[in-house]
Amino acid sequence: MILANIDNCVGCRACEVACAEKHLDDVEGADELTLLAARRMHVGISMGGTKPMPIQCRHCEDPTCLFACITGAMHRDPDTGMVLVDEEKCVGCWTCLKMCSFGAIMVDPIGHRVLKCDKCYEERPPACVEACPNNVLVIEEVEYVDRDKCIGCGLCESLCLRGAIKLEDTPEGRKSYINQDLCKGCGICASSCPRDAIKMRFFTDEKAFEIIEQLMGVA
Amino acid sequence: MRYVIVGNGPAGINAIEAIRKVDRNNDIINISEEPYLPYSKPVMPHYIGGSVSYEKIFFRSVDFYEEMGVKAILNDRVVAFDPEKKLVVLDSGKRIPYDKLLIATGGKPRPVKIDGSNIEGIFPLTSLNYTKKIIKLLPEVKNALILGGGPLGLKAALALSHHGINVKMIVKSPQIMSQALDPDSAEILEEKLKLSKVELMLKTDVEYFEGDERVKYATLSNGEKLLCDLAIIGKGLLPKLDFLDPKKIRINVGVIVNQYMETSANDVYAAGDVAESYDLLTGGSNTVAVWPRASEQGHFAGMNMAGFKKPYPGAHRMNSLDFEGLSCIVMGDVKTIKEGFVVIIQKDPKRRIYQRIILENGLLRGAAIIGRIVNVGGINKFIRKRIPVSMVKESLLEDKATFIY
Numbered sequence: 264m265i266l267a268n269i270d271n272c273v274g275c276r277a278c279e280v281a282c283a284e285k286h287l288d289d290v291e292g293a294d295e296l297t298l299l300a301a302r303r304m305h306v307g308i309s310m311g312g313t314k315p316m317p318i319q320c321r322h323c324e325d326p327t328c329l330f331a332c333i334t335g336a337m338h339r340d341p342d343t344g345m346v347l348v349d350e351e352k353c354v355g356c357w358t359c360l361k362m363c364s365f366g367a368i369m370v371d372p373i374g375h376r377v378l379k380c381d382k383c384y385e386e387r388p389p390a391c392v393e394a395c396p397n398n399v400l401v402i403e404e405v406e407y408v409d410r411d412k413c414i415g416c417g418l419c420e421s422l423c424l425r426g427a428i429k430l431e432d433t434p435e436g437r438k439s440y441i442n443q444d445l446c447k448g449c450g451i452c453a454s455s456c457p458r459d460a461i462k463m464r465f466f467t468d469e470k471a472f473e474i475i476e477q478l479m480g481v482a
Numbered sequence: 483m484r485y486v487i488v489g490n491g492p493a494g495i496n497a498i499e500a501i502r503k504v505d506r507n508n509d510i511i512n513i514s515e516e517p518y519l520p521y522s523k524p525v526m527p528h529y530i531g532g533s534v535s536y537e538k539i540f541f542r543s544v545d546f547y548e549e550m551g552v553k554a555i556l557n558d559r560v561v562a563f564d565p566e567k568k569l570v571v572l573d574s575g576k577r578i579p580y581d582k583l584l585i586a587t588g589g590k591p592r593p594v595k596i597d598g599s600n601i602e603g604i605f606p607l608t609s610l611n612y613t614k615k616i617i618k619l620l621p622e623v624k625n626a627l628i629l630g631g632g633p634l635g636l637k638a639a640l641a642l643s644h645h646g647i648n649v650k651m652i653v654k655s656p657q658i659m660s661q662a663l664d665p666d667s668a669e670i671l672e673e674k675l676k677l678s679k680v681e682l683m684l685k686t687d688v689e690y691f692e693g694d695e696r697v698k699y700a701t702l703s704n705g706e707k708l709l710c711d712l713a714i715i716g717k718g719l720l721p722k723l724d725f726l727d728p729k730k731i732r733i734n735v736g737v738i739v740n741q742y743m744e745t746s747a748n749d750v751y752a753a754g755d756v757a758e759s760y761d762l763l764t765g766g767s768n769t770v771a772v773w774p775r776a777s778e779q780g781h782f783a784g785m786n787m788a789g790f791k792k793p794y795p796g797a798h799r800m801n802s803l804d805f806e807g808l809s810c811i812v813m814g815d816v817k818t819i820k821e822g823f824v825v826i827i828q829k830d831p832k833r834r835i836y837q838r839i840i841l842e843n844g845l846l847r848g849a850a851i852i853g854r855i856v857n858v859g860g861i862n863k864f865i866r867k868r869i870p871v872s873m874v875k876e877s878l879l880e881d882k883a884t885f886i887y
Contacts, residue, residue, distance in 0.1 A: 310857070310860050310874040310877050310878065311873045311874030311877055325781065327774070327778070329777075330492075330496065330774050330777035330778045330781065331773065331774040331777070332541070333522050333524040333525055333541070333773050334522055334525055334534070334538065334539075334541055335522065335540065335541030335542055351538075352538050354525065354528050354533065354534060355804050356524070356802055356803065356804060357802045357803075357804060357809055357811060357855060357858070358773060358774060358802050360802075360811070360855055360858050360859060361800065361802060361811055361813060361858040361859055361861075361862045362774055362859065362862065363859040364859045364860060364862065364863035365859065366857070366859045366860060368859075370855055375804070375807075424503075424504070426503075
């Protein structure tokens, strides 16, 4: 998951520029002068709000943009679980724009189509996270698999409602793999694992106590 | 357990995807009267205009049915259904029992009472078969008529004019898009149409068509006789209720559904253009035929069929189209003005920008945003969720605000 710690955001737009640079080749006719045309995320302010924040696609569980798309250009990539747009197929009807309440879909001013975050595919970290000078954008793994304990039984795969867990063939046999783009940290897999192989990063006892202490002003 | 889904438009396909998300094992059968894989009807004008190739009119991959583990029965029509015995009967004589049935048959063109409208060369724009015929005729066409001023007709008019055809739009109302847009907004689009060499004839209608093998002339209600070798009828859609018997299932304009997309018949659901569902703005019901409404309803129907009780929040009218660079996005109702409604208008005629939002008791009722694309996702969310807008009224049409959550 890409998290945004907006308390630190000063609206410098370094993430936008990094995103645009990264995707410059995808937009025909975009050059350094029209650099921002290629960006797939932006820094915005909530309606009525005052604080800037980076806005990129949330890769929702039931994406409304996917419901909106009349051509099927907007699709969920079966391998990575990301919501992507097939830019060749998009006809620029703008239906997805009005269905996305995050404002995460960008209009390509040159090519009459929409552009959106692809999380820089499998590359880690994505350009926006890497460029952020203020630790606003960070990438966090919410759940992880202890592969020494995993026996590849596949229970987690069948229980995950988001399709975020898949079994993978590894030299040590079949092991489960969590797709961090899809995982929303619900914890069903962790609680069901017969070998206690799936761990939650955040909601440990230590973490919970820490939060409580902070709230009570002890720490 | 067997799911039977009638129709493979956005509602049917999204229902299949929703069911498969939570139920990977039970049988799904998808019946469609057309012989094609799921294809997109709103893309038909783009296909005629040549900007979209044949391969790209299909909105899911060619392996969709295999990937989803769905048995598809294409080119066969449901002719009857028996909610008591829980089965549907097909044209080919097959009888298919179901445990859960989804009616997602979509819409059919509103019938027109014009003499000669059965002559060759006059088509509605509602299926791939018609579109193929239109494309085949194109090289011989010099003068085309579009009847009706809806979004699909507008797109078709522009597509035909790209082929160098003289296009005339015949619209009965005093403006185009009379169901969705207010007269001022429509005027901007009308101007743009003129630039695109589409001649607009308002407040008139075709009285009768003439021609032997092919259509040749159309005579208007004012007596004017026009050359016409192709006519496209786009006068809106009605729910397609062919095999449905009002004695067996509750029907008003469309099939009436509750918030779980259930019809009055047991284990029978309906979604998409055929369904009459809750209207967010009026509190009544509507049968608006728009793509996102159909997909969303299909999704909710699928979830509920698979046993997940998931209430559907309701829908409102919306349209969006792009006139060769002039975008037009309409959400909610921008036409009705009653006492107490607040109308905010912002315009910049030089840049062809016109924005209009309508507030009722501090709630957003509708917005038409022409010439730019700003905040549309946020505005739509305000309408859908009925969130008071007093705090953000000023920033609704500004560039800086971009979203709400």
